[in-house]
Structure formats: C-alpha cells, structure tokens
Amino acid sequence: MGKENDFTRGRILTPLLQFMLPVFLAMLLQAMYGAVDLLIVGQFAQSQDVSAVSTGSQMMMTVTHLVTSFAMGTTILLGQRLGAGLGREGGQVVGSSICLFGVIALAFTALLPLAAGSLSAVMNAPPEAFDATVSYVRICGLGSVFIIAYNLIGSIFRGIGDSKTPLLTVFIACVCNVAGDLLLVAVFHMGTAGAAVATVAAQAVSVVISLLILRKKPLPFSFDRSELRFRGDLIRSVTRLGLPIALQDLLVGISFLVLLAIVNNLGLTPSAGIGVAERVCGFMMLIPSAFMQAMAAFVAQNFGAGRCDRAKKALGYAIAVSALLAVGMFALSFWRGELLSGVFSRDPAVIEASADYLKAYAIDCLLTCFLFCFIGFFNGVGMTRFVMVQGIVGAFLVRIPVAFLMSRETPVSMFHVGLATPCSTVLQVLLCLICYVRANRRYGGGAPRRLGAL
Numbered sequence: 001m002g003k004e005n006d007f008t009r010g011r012i013l014t015p016l017l018q019f020m021l022p023v024f025l026a027m028l029l030q031a032m033y034g035a036v037d038l039l040i041v042g043q044f045a046q047s048q049d050v051s052a053v054s055t056g057s058q059m060m061m062t063v064t065h066l067v068t069s070f071a072m073g074t075t076i077l078l079g080q081r082l083g084a085g086l087g088r089e090g091g092q093v094v095g096s097s098i099c100l101f102g103v104i105a106l107a108f109t110a111l112l113p114l115a116a117g118s119l120s121a122v123m124n125a126p127p128e129a130f131d132a133t134v135s136y137v138r139i140c141g142l143g144s145v146f147i148i149a150y151n152l153i154g155s156i157f158r159g160i161g162d163s164k165t166p167l168l169t170v171f172i173a174c175v176c177n178v179a180g181d182l183l184l185v186a187v188f189h190m191g192t193a194g195a196a197v198a199t200v201a202a203q204a205v206s207v208v209i210s211l212l213i214l215r216k217k218p219l220p221f222s223f224d225r226s227e228l229r230f231r232g233d234l235i236r237s238v239t240r241l242g243l244p245i246a247l248q249d250l251l252v253g254i255s256f257l258v259l260l261a262i263v264n265n266l267g268l269t270p271s272a273g274i275g276v277a278e279r280v281c282g283f284m285m286l287i288p289s290a291f292m293q294a295m296a297a298f299v300a301q302n303f304g305a306g307r308c309d310r311a312k313k314a315l316g317y318a319i320a321v322s323a324l325l326a327v328g329m330f331a332l333s334f335w336r337g338e339l340l341s342g343v344f345s346r347d348p349a350v351i352e353a354s355a356d357y358l359k360a361y362a363i364d365c366l367l368t369c370f371l372f373c374f375i376g377f378f379n380g381v382g383m384t385r386f387v388m389v390q391g392i393v394g395a396f397l398v399r400i401p402v403a404f405l406m407s408r409e410t411p412v413s414m415f416h417v418g419l420a421t422p423c424s425t426v427l428q429v430l431l432c433l434i435c436y437v438r439a440n441r442r443y444g445g446g447a448p449r450r451l452g453a454l
Contacts, residue, residue, distance in 0.1 A: 007161055007298045008083055008305040013317045016298055022167040023158070024290035029170045031282060036174070037195050040181040049191040051129035056136030056196070059119055060147075062253065063108065067148050069249045071101070071155035073242020076300045076379060077234070078159030083304025087221040089234075094156055095227030096234040105148040112141025132192040139193060143200030150203045153210045158297045160220055165213055169206045176202035244388035245379065255395035259403045259420065266412055273341075273353025273414060280340045280354070281361050284329055288365075288372035291322050295373055299380025312440075315377045322369035334362035353414050360418025367425040374432035383439070390431040394424035 007015055041053050074097040081089045112119075116137035125133040140147070150173070154166040180198025184190045190197070256278075263274045295318050302311040333340060337355030378387050403420035406413070 007301040008307050008310065012310060012314050013321075016294060016314055016317060017321070019161065019163045019298065020290050020294035022163040023293050024286060026154075026163070026167040026170040027286050027290055028283075029167075029174050031286065032174070036178055037181060037199065040178070040185055041191070041195050044186040044189070045191040048126070048129040048132055049195075051126055052132035052136050052192040053195050055120070055123050055125050055129070056133050056140070056192070057199075059123060059137055060140045060199075062250075063112070063144075064147055064151065065253070066246050066250060067101075067104070068151045068155070069246040070104075070242040071097075071152050072245050072296065072379060073238040073240070073384075074152065075155045075159040075297060076241045076382060076384075077237050078156065079161075079297050079300030079380070080304035080382070082160065082220055083301035083307075085305070090160075090221030091223040091227045092231055093159075093234055093238070094221070094223055095229060096231045097152060097156070097238055098228060099230050100235050100238060101148055101152045105145045108144035108148065109142060112144060113138040116141060136192050136196045139196035140200060143203065146200060146203040146207050149207045150210070153207065153214070156214075157210075158293065159300070161297060161301065163294070163297075165210070165217075169210045169213075172209055173202045173206040176205045241379075241382055241384050244384040248388040248391040252391050252395045255399050258400050259417075262400075262403050262407050263414075263417060266407060269347075269349045269353055270412065270414060273350050274357055274417075276341050276350060276354040277357040277361065277418075280333070280337075280343075280358060284333060284361065284365060285368065287325050287329070288322055288368045291318050291369075292372040292376035292379075294318070295376025296379040299377050303381045311377065311380065315373060318373040318376070319370055322373055323366075326365045326369040329365045330362045333358045333365065337362070356414040357418040359415050360420075360422060363419070364422040364425055367422055367429060370429050371425055371432065374429070374436065378432070378435070381439075383435070386435055390428050390435075393431065394428040398427050399424040 007019075037053055037057060042050050074093065078090055078093045081087075081093055116134045119137060120130055120133040123133075150169070154169070157163070157165045177198055180201050181195055184194030184198050188194060259274075263270050295314065298314050299311040302308070302314070337358035338351050340358065341351045341354035375387050378384070399420045401420075402423050403417055406416040406420065409416060
C-alpha cells in the first residue's frame, strides 16, 4: 500500500483530518449540486419546472443515497483487505463490486423509467408539473449507469485511503452540471428535461475522468480484466456489510418523512418552518457525516491489520475534534438560528418557526459528534448490522413517537417537536457505548481472526 494511503502506521490525528477534509468538501459540493439546479431552473424556466426538478431530484437523491450507502460495503471490505496486506484480494473485491453494481445499474436503468409515473404519483407531484416530473425521473433513470458508476468509483478511492480524487471528480461534475444547466435551460430553454440531461452528462464526464485517473494512478492492489467476475464469497461480504447501512439510511429517512408529515398537519407556517430548518440542518450535519465516512475508511484498514489500538485512538481523536466544532455549531444555531433560517426564507413567521426548531437541532449537534464517530467506527470493523439496528430503534421507538406526542400540545412548540431528534440520538449513543464496551471486552485489543466477525 502506498505510504500516503496507509493508515496503519505513523500519526493518527493528522492523516485522519487530512482524509476527512476532502470528504467534507465533496459532501458540501454535493449538497450545493441540487441547489444550483433549482437556482438556474428558477431563473430561466417556469414554476412547474421548478416543482418538477425539486420533486424529481428528491427521488433521484434517495436512489443515489441508497447506492452510496450500499457501496460502503466495498469501501469497508477493500480497506480491511488492504490493511491485512492482501493486495491480491483487494483487486478481487473491486472486480466483484464492479460486476455487482453493474447488475444494479442495469436494473435501475430498466425499472426507473418504467416506474417514473407511479413514483411521481406517490410523491404527489402537482398536476401542472406531473409530466415534467416523470420526464426528469425517466431521463435520470436512463443515466443510472453513470450515477451508480460515479458512486462506486468514489467508494473504491475511499477504500484505498484517497479522499482527494473523489473531491476532484465531484468538483468537475459540479462545473459540468452548471455549464450544462446554463446551456440547456438558459440558452435552449429545455426546462426540466435540460436540467436532467445536464445532471446525467455531468456524472458521465466525471466517470470518464475518474476511470482515466484510475488507469494512471498506482494502486495498492493488482487489477486486470480477469478480476472482473462474480465471486460469490466477496459479493456476499460486500452485501453483508453494505446492505444494512443502506436499509438503515432508507428507514431513518422514512422516519424523517413521517416527522415532516406530522408537522405538515399543523399548518402552512410550521410546515414551511421545518422545511427551512431541515435545509439548514443538512449543512450542519456535513461535518459529523464527513467524520463518519473518514472513520470508516481509517478504522477498516487498521482493523484489517489487527491494529485495534490505533482504531480506538482514532475514535477518541475524532470525537474530540468533532465535539469542538459541534460547540460552535450549537452556539450559532441555538442563539442565532434566525440568521441561518433567513438565508432560505423572507417570511418572518417561517423564520421564527424554523429558528425555534433549530434550537432542538443545536442540542443534537452536541450529540451527533459522538454518534456519527461511533457509527464510522462500527462500520469500519464490519458491525453494520448493529449500526442498522440502533438507527431503526432510535427512529421508530423514539423520534416518531416523541414528535407525535409533542405535536398534540396546545399551543404547539416547534422546539418541543424538534426535541424528538436529540431524544433519539441520546438512546443511539447509549446503545453505541454499550456495544463498544461489550466488543472491547470480547476481543480485547486485537481483531477477530475472521475480518468483519464482530
């Protein structure tokens, strides 16, 4: 393994932060990706196009997020194999993953265009924007090969300890997307279809560039065409590691949709307020999310190398740095939430409701610095089923019931409704602490003989 990608030796904090920062910047660019689409469409197209892009991109982001989460299985398994010095097996992991995700890409390419109408109906797309929404999903669905390939390549880079190349490819995709939007929407007035074509084309360009980089980049494993075949044991391992993460993200996402539905019943202002707050929260969660991904890659290599001591030290460092940053986010969102909300709304009543809700999320910032680092640690050692269980327990046993109970108050406090999220996080952190102590007692300072056996 190249020295720059080897997390099993030398310092811990510096390489962890050097890996985390590009991950954070890449996630920031991805968060701005959809905002740029809406901004350009809003300036140069009709209101029905804005609605169609908003609804259609939300559906495609759900699909993309599922694929990204599932691809974490490749990141973890590849990191564990490389950490154990099994370079040959690293190439086999990549080859099997390409075959697996190739089948998934073909399935999405066939199914999404066919299901576009049904999905748009489920999302209650407005009648005026229904056809445009269907068009957006169909075009993006036909480009599923590029979208899935783009995310798989990113997972491979992170598995070998390289977070800078995915940042570069995300930046290139963003630039191409903006250029495509301006050309197709502003110049050729293609509206929703233009935005969809620009998105797929940007992903395609990024995939081509990523493949060129992969061909020229020295890799810590051997790889040739003979590796491109289905290996049942490796595909099962990737699925065993990645599927629980994908299911957890899906079900937790559903829990937030249920929470949104609960608030929607309270009226227009609370509904708009939580919508604005969730946009702000999306940016607030980028730092702990970046630590989570960085921890998964860092811990996977050290776990594979039998260096659980380094993995545990990395967990402590990550929590400490994340907590320091969380204090700043807490102060800003708890006491000056109206400033953050004012970026997305000009309605004083909506800003007030959003700021009230953000106070609860400010508390959650102090908790997620622990939770997300623990999740990254457990993902890295292969305990993805536990990660899935704790996420589902927190979402459906705490977040939804608490939100429902708080919504029955008279008058309703958005702060109290928002407390459902930190209440859930408290339980999840406690579950992580219990699991960490038990795993530490069971395996002591070393890794199990079988990688991912935890």
